[in-house]
Amino acid sequence: MEVKKALDIALKKCNGEIIPIQVNEFDFSYLYNFATEAIALYKSFFDLNNKSLLTVGSSCDQVIEAYAAGASKVRVVDINYFTKYYFYLKKAALLTLTLDDYLNYLSYNRTGYKATNGTNSDILSVNLFEKIKPCLKSLNNDAYVFWTKLYDSFSGKEIFEKMFFTFQELTDDEKRKCITYLSSNKEYKNAREKIKDKDPFFNCSNLMQYNARYYYDNIWLSNVLEYLSLFECNHITQKVVNCTRDNGKALICYLFAPGFKGSLEHIESKYNLEAIDITGYHAVDQQQVLIYTKRGNTNNKK
Numbered sequence: 645m646e647v648k649k650a651l652d653i654a655l656k657k658c659n660g661e662i663i664p665i666q667v668n669e670f671d672f673s674y675l676y677n678f679a680t681e682a683i684a685l686y687k688s689f690f691d692l693n694n695k696s697l698l699t700v701g702s703s704c705d706q707v708i709e710a711y712a713a714g715a716s717k718v719r720v721v722d723i724n725y726f727t728k729y730y731f732y733l734k735k736a737a738l739l740t741l742t743l744d745d746y747l748n749y750l751s752y753n754r755t756g757y758k759a760t761n762g763t764n765s766d767i768l769s770v771n772l773f774e775k776i777k778p779c780l781k782s783l784n785n786d787a788y789v790f791w792t793k794l795y796d797s798f799s800g801k802e803i804f805e806k807m808f809f810t811f812q813e814l815t816d817d818e819k820r821k822c823i824t825y826l827s828s829n830k831e832y833k834n835a836r837e838k839i840k841d842k843d844p845f846f847n848c849s850n851l852m853q854y855n856a857r858y859y860y861d862n863i864w865l866s867n868v869l870e871y872l873s874l875f876e877c878n879h880i881t882q883k884v885v886n887c888t889r890d891n892g893k894a895l896i897c898y899l900f901a902p903g904f905k906g907s908l909e910h911i912e913s914k915y916n917l918e919a920i921d922i923t924g925y926h927a928v929d930q931q932q933v934l935i936y937t938k939r940g941n942t943n944n945k946k
C-alpha cells in the first residue's frame with residue numbers, strides 16, 4: 645500500500661479511531677512486534693540456503709530468519725497495511741543498534757504478556773529512533789516518512805499501544821529460544837551481515853486474492869489458516885501446492901492449539917501433510933507445524 649494511504653490509516657489508529665473491517669473478517673491491521681512462533685525450530689525442516697521463500701509477514705522475523713539462513717529471494721504477502729514499513733524500521737534498528745538496545749526498542753513487555761510487572765518504558769523510544777533514523781532514510785524513504793510523521797504527533801508508547809498487539813509477545817528468554825538471530829550477539833551479527841544488502845518484495849494482499857506468479861522453494865503461511873473456513877483453507881492450500889517448486893516445502897499452518905484442528909484436519913489428509921510436533925520449544929504448551937512437500941519432477945521454471 646502506498647505510503648500516503650498507510651500513514652492516513654496509521655494516524656487514525658493512533659488517534660483511537662476504529663478501522664472498519666468486513667463482516668466475518670478479523671482485524672489484521674495490528675502488527676506483531678516479534679514473532680510468537682518457534683521459527684528457530686521449524687526453519688530446520690526447510691532448505692533456505694540460496695533458495696527462495698514466500699512468507700506472510702507482520703513481525704517480519706520470518707524474513708530476517710530466512711535471510712540469516714542464506715535465503716536468496718524473499719516475497720512477503722500480508723493483508724496488513726504496515727508490514728513493509730515495519731520491516732524497514734526493524735532492518736534499520738538491526739543495522740544500527742546493539743542486540744540489547746534492539747530488544748529494548750521493540751519489546752513492550754520484556755518479561756512477557758503473562759507478567760504483571762509493567763511495560764518497557766523504552767518501547768519505540770524517540771531517543772533510539774533518532775539513532776536509527778539516518779539508516780532508515782537510506783534504506784527506504786517511504787518508511788522514513790511513515791515513521792517520522794507518526795513520531796511528529798505521538799510518543800513511541802502511544803504508537804505501540806494503538807498499532808501493535810501488545811498482549812501477544814514472548815518473554816526475552818522465549819524470544820531467544822524461538823528466534824535464532826536474537827539468541828546471541830554472534831547470531832545477531834550474522835543476521836545483520838546477511839540482510840544488509842537484501843530486501844524482500846512486498847504484496848499487501850489477502851492470500852485468498854493473491855495471484856502467485858512464480859514458483860518458490862519454500863513457503864511459510866504462519867497460522868493464517870487457523871482463522872479460515874474449509875473453503876478458504878482449500879483454496880489457499882491448492883494455490884500453495886501449485887506454486888511450490890519441485891522438492892520444495894510449504895509450512896501450511898503453524899498450530900498453536902493442535903488439539904483443535906477443525907477444517908485443517910481435512911486439509912491435512914487431503915494434501916498428505918506431515919504434522920510435526922514442536923512441543924517444548926515454546927512456553928505455550930503443545931505446538932505443531934503442518935508441512936507439505938512437493939514431490940516429483942514437473943520442471944517448474946517460472
Ligand SMILES: C[S@@+](CC[C@H](N)C(=O)[O-])C[C@H]1O[C@@H](n2cnc3c(N)ncnc32)[C@H](O)[C@@H]1O
Pocket residue numbers: 672673676678679680681700701702703704721722723724849850851852866867868
Ligand atoms: C496470523 S498472524 C500471526 C503472527 C505470528 N504468530 C508470528 O509469529 O508472526 C500472521 C500474519 O498473517 C497476516 N494475515 C492474516 N490473514 C491473512 C490473509 N488472509 N492474507 C494475508 N495475510 C494474512 C496478518 O496480517 C499477520 O501479519
